[in-house]
Amino acid sequence: MAGRRALDPVLLRRFGYVRAVGGATYSLAVAVLFGIYGTRVWPLALGVPVLAVVTSLYFSRSHRYPHTAVVVSLGADALVLGGAVAFLGGTGSGLVLLYAIVIVSAGLLLGPGAATGFTAVCVGLSLLQLAAEQLGYPPVLLANPYLDERLPVLGVSLAGLISVGYLSATYASRLHELIGEADVAAETVRRRGRRRRSFVAQASVDVREPLRQLDEVADALDARWDELGEHERRQLTARLRMAVTAVDAEVGQLADVGAMDSADDIRPEVIALTRVVDDCVVQLAERLAAHDLRVDVPPLKVIGERRAARRVVFNLLENVVEHTPRGTRLHVTALTNAGSGVLVVTDDGPGIPEAARARLFDLPEAGGRRVGLPLVAELCAAMGARIRCEQPATGGSRFLVAFRLAPSAAPSADDERAGAEAVPP
Template sequence: MTRGAPWSIRRRLALGVVALVALLGILIGTVSVIALRQNLLERLDGQVQDVMRSWVGPGSGAQLPGGSDLLRTGLVVGVAVPGQNARGIVTTSSGDATELTAAQLERLFSTRSRQPATIDIPRLGAYRVVLESTADGSVLAVALSMDDVDGTTRDLALVFALVTAGALVIAAAGAVAIVRVALRPLGRVTETATRVTELQLASGDATIPERVPDAEADPRTEVGQVGAALNRLLGHVEHALVARQASEEKVRRFVADASHELRTPLASIRGYAELTRRIDDELPADAIRSLDRIESESIRMTALVEELLELARLDEGQGLVFGEVELVRLVTDAVGDAYAAAPDHEWEVVAPDPPLTIEADAARIHQLVVNLLGNAHRHTPAGTVVTVTLASDADEATLTFADDGPGIPEELRPRLFERFARGDASRSRATGSTGLGLAIVAAVVEAHGGRIEVFSVPGDTRFVVRLPLRRPDAADASHLPD
């Protein structure tokens, strides 16, 4: 069974106040109505007793009373003499006396209690009756209508119902207003938390300037305790982010410095290896094979160092030279180079008529295209069709690199653009991949204020790159991925 949506604090407090007011109104009304009815019944019993005493006073007999002093509207009196039929009358609003029927008389004398009791006389309604026995064995009955008691009770109950309903409306409106005012500081705390979630903490400044105002961070109140706790949490997160950023900056500087310093010795190793190979006629076969391995490994390490240095520059936002870049020609030339390097693949370009120009760094965009084409070549078998599609709208250009190869393993997709991410080590080494190509692609796209998406199933893999037609703001261009 599906549970409903949870109630907010505002709703709970408002409904709680309304329920409390309703409970108090019902309780007060019920007690008041019961007390009034009891009081009215006691007064009516007193009136019935007075009529009985007036009737059975000195000199009176077991005869029906008469006279305007005794008979009153709604009065029922009856006499039951042993050996005779019972008789009774009821006075109407006009002052006339009407004989009671046998059924009415039977009901009038049905009670055996000598205390006032309530009976329902057919066609007359509810009455309060008192019976009295005389010395000759006769039974006298006096009853007064309860219409006034019932009417007054109903009126009072209706008044309390209306008053309670009005009080509920006022209480609901007041509770909503009071709760809204009381929870307004909590709303400001929520706004602060929302603004923090909108900060670009992953790629921007590690500092968190947002804080809950002091007025909403007073620990003497419940909302203040929440605000103070949030401020402490933000401070802790900011400290951790600053420390992490400082650590990452050290790592970046180390990588950049190490890459820069390694370029010269690697070039020297490669040069000496090439120089030594020129005298291979005087070297044994094992030495020649060793020199070949030294040269190939120096070439691979040089490529790795160059890519690490390139990533370090992109991380720092350095080396971007923006200008007009004609994408159709750039992509066509890159695909032509890819065909020359890998004629066992089928290469296609689908593009609008030139020019399709964007404002970007031409060298970096060329590197992006070459890396994605090389990725398609290295990780797909011979005969794979690789198609590059270009399109544009008013704001951005879209480059789609699609192939009908085996696809990207599902476990690799979440970390596809991470550094040194490889499907398997043997394949990467066999193809000369360093695992940094797609990381450089992501960094170039981010540096230009664009975005990249990947869709892959067996037989259909697409890298979709979207780049703005115009140069992004300097602030956006400087925020680069880790």
């Protein structure tokens, strides 16, 4: 059924073991009663094959139809116990409390709704048993013919069942919440592990070519150092730098994966957007030198996290450097809009096809593109920011990151840094 919560596989497996033990215990109890009362208790033996068949079906079908298997099993248990109570002692014996086994199991496995439902079923079976006794169908063994003696026992027993049902529903609700939280946490760990293995494997492949180039340059320098002219030395130096840059890019790829794993641990704070952009421009100055860069970010304060915000801006600028030709105009600015401080990074490069823009922030498969922009999206979400990409009317690409706007007078650690740097030496 749509929207139904998946049952915990560990609880399902253990419930199967409990059923097997319970069936064996019931068979032993019937054997003991046979030894005491002889063949008079033969109807109780009918429950033995019923429990055996239901338990066998549970083990063979619960992995495919877990909800149905549990409900059918608990229903069969309730009927077998009801038959045993009707045959032995009836409502005056207190044996109706055996229904608590069914109620607790329903709560643990299926949740509070099932605990409530099976409580109602078991109370109904107990009242039907009382009605049958009053109509002249008393228990075969240990029957109490006096209604005034049976009613108090039945009342206490029903009160116990209802209490068990209430407690099972209450505790089951919290138990299933914890199971759900554990499932989410486990899936997060599995997802991080798959992502990390994928990118580490890809990086190990991609780094082989620049390492080979480094090895070739080293061999050339070792074999022909005295013979190399100025031009050849410059060529080798250029190859060396390109190879180092490629290795550095793969190391950055792995660092991006680590940052993505820690995105959930971000604690938002007030940051100065101007300072974030300035830091990233300084860090990328050498690579940005080939582009026509213009930065005019007003002194905005936003809600973010310094390291995460720097990673976002750094990756957006690096994205322009890697995917646009030399001489591309790059404009970084910011504006306020409806309570948001929006960072705008625009370039007039070749742009991004519409089909690619739709998948731009999706995690790549193994062997695909770099993780930079998916990382940017995750970091933005962790900071409560939003990011989108659009194509300006004049062409190129434009990335917009909408942070939550902070009051201009809000204190920030960047204020302290700016003040310290303003002090003359």
